[in-house]
Amino acid sequence: MNFEMIAFYLLAAVALSSAVAVISFRNPVHSVLSLVLTFFSTACLWLLLQAEFLGIVLVLVYIGAVMILFLFVVMMLNVHTAPQREGFIKYFPVAIAVAAVMFAEILLLLGVGKGAAQAMPSADPALAAHASNLHWIAEALFTRYMLPFETAAVILTVAVVVAVLLTLRRRAGTKTQNPSEQVLVRRDDRVRLVKMAATVKSEDGAPEAK
Incomplete structure (x- = not known):
């Protein structure tokens, strides 16, 4: 068994473990961080297969953009199952663990180097x-x-x-909008035009109707 096979099995084990952690953690933020580790491990597997484009896209698009949206959705939905709102420091140990594993995977890929990996198959050998x-x-x-x-x-x-x-669902203490009611709004129900007589000031400063 060469070094590339060892790296493949290690990365696959990390990806499977973090995927199980996504559905095992009670804390949604911990699940999101585990999903980031899953995506990163999968990107490392793509790099081992010499599919650099897929690996880079997985990191830039899913980890850099989609996972940020996931965090926003978790915060907007307020799906906390345990006492929360204790600050960032509560999630810091999990974030450090995820970052440490990702750094170890980067070092593992650097150790693989430019070894001869099997290229992606194609229906056209010339291509x-x-x-x-x-x-x-x-x-x-x-x-x-x-x-x-x-x-x-x-x-x-x-x-x-x-x-x-x-x-947009209704929750106590939050403001909601009803798009169907907003579409049916008429101008006459919201705006009232009032006609007022113009006034001018006389020489002594008192307003006079014109």
Whole structure:
């Protein structure tokens, strides 16, 4: 067993453990941090397979953007199951542990170096030999996997709409909006035009009707 196989099994074990922790923690913030570690470990696995584009996209898009939105949703929904609002220091140990594991995985990838890993397969051997993996992904995504790609886009759109609807639910002590009532508003119900006679000041300063 070479060093690359050892690195693969270690990264896979970390990814599986953190994935189980996502659904095991009671604290939603701890679950989000575990999901960040899961995404990062998966990105390291992509790098081992020489799929650099997928690994970088997973880090930049999911960890850098989507997970931040997850944190915002957790805070907006207020889905705390334990006494919260004790400050950032309560989550600091978990954040340090996640950062330490991510740093260890980076060192592990540096140890792998530029070893000969098996390239991603392709239906066209010439394309696999001369094109980059970005070209390979584009060719596969918009030809053979076009329907699953569009289906995933629709599912993500529905998820975004549902998340917005959840934030608009009525809760005690919060202000809510009813979009259907706002659309039916008429100008005559909200605005009243009042006609007033113009006035001018006389020489002694007293207003006079004109």
